[in-house]
Amino acid sequence: MITRRGLIVTGGATLLAGCDAWSGSPVLLSAEDAHRYLQRSINGRAALAREFRPEQRSPRFRTNGTANPNTPEYNALAANRFADWRLQVGGLVARPLSLSLAQLRSLPQRAQITRHDCVEGWSAIGKWQGPRLETILRLAGLRDGARYIVFHCADAFGQRRIPYYESIDLVDAFHPQTILAWAMNDAPLGIGHGAPLRLRVERQLGYKHAKYVMRIEAVASLAGIGRGKGGFWEDIAGYEWYGGI
Amino acid sequence: MQVYRHRLITRIWHWVNALAVLVMIPSGLMIFNAHPRLYWGNYGANFDHAWLSLPRWPGWLTLPSTYDLAGARHWHLFFALVLAFSLLIYLLWSLANRHLQRDLRFRRDELSAAHLAGDLRAHWEMRFHDPEDPRAYNLFQKASYALVLFVLLPLLIFTGLALAPGMWPWLADLFGGRQSARSLHFIAMALLTGFVVVHLTLVILAGPVNEVRSMITGWWRSPEAEPGE
Numbered sequence: 001m002i003t004r005r006g007l008i009v010t011g012g013a014t015l016l017a018g019c020d021a022w023s024g025s026p027v028l029l030s031a032e033d034a035h036r037y038l039q040r041s042i043n044g045r046a047a048l049a050r051e052f053r054p055e056q057r058s059p060r061f062r063t064n065g066t067a068n069p070n071t072p073e074y075n076a077l078a079a080n081r082f083a084d085w086r087l088q089v090g091g092l093v094a095r096p097l098s099l100s101l102a103q104l105r106s107l108p109q110r111a112q113i114t115r116h117d118c119v120e121g122w123s124a125i126g127k128w129q130g131p132r133l134e135t136i137l138r139l140a141g142l143r144d145g146a147r148y149i150v151f152h153c154a155d156a157f158g159q160r161r162i163p164y165y166e167s168i169d170l171v172d173a174f175h176p177q178t179i180l181a182w183a184m185n186d187a188p189l190g191i192g193h194g195a196p197l198r199l200r201v202e203r204q205l206g207y208k209h210a211k212y213v214m215r216i217e218a219v220a221s222l223a224g225i226g227r228g229k230g231g232f233w234e235d236i237a238g239y240e241w242y243g244g245i
Numbered sequence: 246m247q248v249y250r251h252r253l254i255t256r257i258w259h260w261v262n263a264l265a266v267l268v269m270i271p272s273g274l275m276i277f278n279a280h281p282r283l284y285w286g287n288y289g290a291n292f293d294h295a296w297l298s299l300p301r302w303p304g305w306l307t308l309p310s311t312y313d314l315a316g317a318r319h320w321h322l323f324f325a326l327v328l329a330f331s332l333l334i335y336l337l338w339s340l341a342n343r344h345l346q347r348d349l350r351f352r353r354d355e356l357s358a359a360h361l362a363g364d365l366r367a368h369w370e371m372r373f374h375d376p377e378d379p380r381a382y383n384l385f386q387k388a389s390y391a392l393v394l395f396v397l398l399p400l401l402i403f404t405g406l407a408l409a410p411g412m413w414p415w416l417a418d419l420f421g422g423r424q425s426a427r428s429l430h431f432i433a434m435a436l437l438t439g440f441v442v443v444h445l446t447l448v449i450l451a452g453p454v455n456e457v458r459s460m461i462t463g464w465w466r467s468p469e470a471e472p473g474e
Binding site for chain 1: 276277279280282287288289290291292293308309310311313314315316317318319320322323325326408409410411412413414417418423424427
């Protein structure tokens with residue numbers, strides 16, 4: 001028998017299920033480009049994220065995502081305090097590089113106390129130090145056609161052990177606060193926070209700040225990397241590639 | 246007596262805004278479920294002191310109905326643009342056509358204690374319209390519409406913008422830090438939800454068919470014209 005209550009419940013459930021199905025519709029997804037365009041137009045491409053004083057830091061900076069890649073290769077590198085680790089820089093570059101931690105430390109450094117904003121809603125403030133990504137990209141020399149910088153990581157996340165990666169465009173790659181941090185709060189980066197090297201791209205959400213960076217690749221297109229959406233969480237869960245919102 | 250009560254721009258904005266609010270509250274609750282704790286200040290995470298820590302909202306209140314932070318953000322960030330730009334257009338338009346100045350301005354005599362008490366008694370007796378001028382909003386109506394238009398909706402928009410790491414850094418500073426902005430965003434949402442509940446209750450008490458029709462066609466039948474009165 002069809003009751004009014006039954007109709008309302010069924011109708012409501014159908015409507016909700018319908019809405020759930022629309023969550024990934026192209027119309028909704030178009031908002032990402034609109035926000036990116038609006039933010040960069042009114043905020044400026046080179047606008048700096050807020051920097052804080054040392055006493056404004058979080059007393060305890062929680063870890064998130066992978067806490068330890070824990071692969072045989074990574075454990076061997078960690079056991080030797082990453083003395084044998086090398087950052088590979090390749091793809092569309094004139095001079096592919098292989099850089100040790102000591103070499104990264106000897107480049108001009110930038111230190112910044114910034115707020116890390118997780119997509120989940122929490123924030124933590126910490127100090128990060130390392131060379132600017134721009135310095136490294138200029139050493140390698142981007143070739144014509146390079147549009148994105150991809151960061152390949154040592155960790156594989158989730159039950160299916162899918163390799164973590166992230167990507168940013170050249171606007172953020174050459175931003176003054178975009179650094180490759182090897183130090184956090186005046187100490188070498190801990191394993192929980194991405195040792196030996198993590199990306200800091202301060203005007204975007206936490207998932208963009210790739211940890212355990214092993215290789216940097218300059219590419220013309222994100223298609224063909226992972227599932228083509230530009231990052232681990234973008235591929236797996238559908239998070240926005242532009243993490244400024 | 247038929248009264249032309251709501252102009253086209255008001256009617257369009259009302260329904261666009263209603264849809265945006267209807268999407269943004271449930272999708273916002275889903276986003277909240279990803280970290281159901283609120284803090285004051287610039288930072289705030291699991292080890293820091295939360296002033297409010299709630300259980301997760303049930304699926305029938307959230308959009309999407311099962312845990313999906315990415316999907317909720319798609320809904321929320323799309324309708325954020327709808328909400329903000331429709332409000333901007335509506336407010337500018339309503340300044341230009343003098344809707345705000347004419348219908349929402351408090352007159353001095355309305356603010357007297359006697360008038361306030363009279364309005365309160367009229368509400369209690371479910372008389373919502375001045376028979377002398379049935380088109381006019383009463384004082385509480387004006388106050389609540391002004392609160393939504395000039396305080397709650399702008400506060401929701403700007404605290405929401407302050408949460409975006411790519412947005413102006415001073416915006417988060419203005420609210421006392423990003424986590425304070427997040428707390429204020431939540432409080433403003435709770436107040437707006439309160440408004441929606443009161444608003445819908447009063448629509449039902451005042452005669453839902455007549456009220457809803459007036460927000461669709463613009464034409465409202467004043468109580469004197471109701472049959473049997």
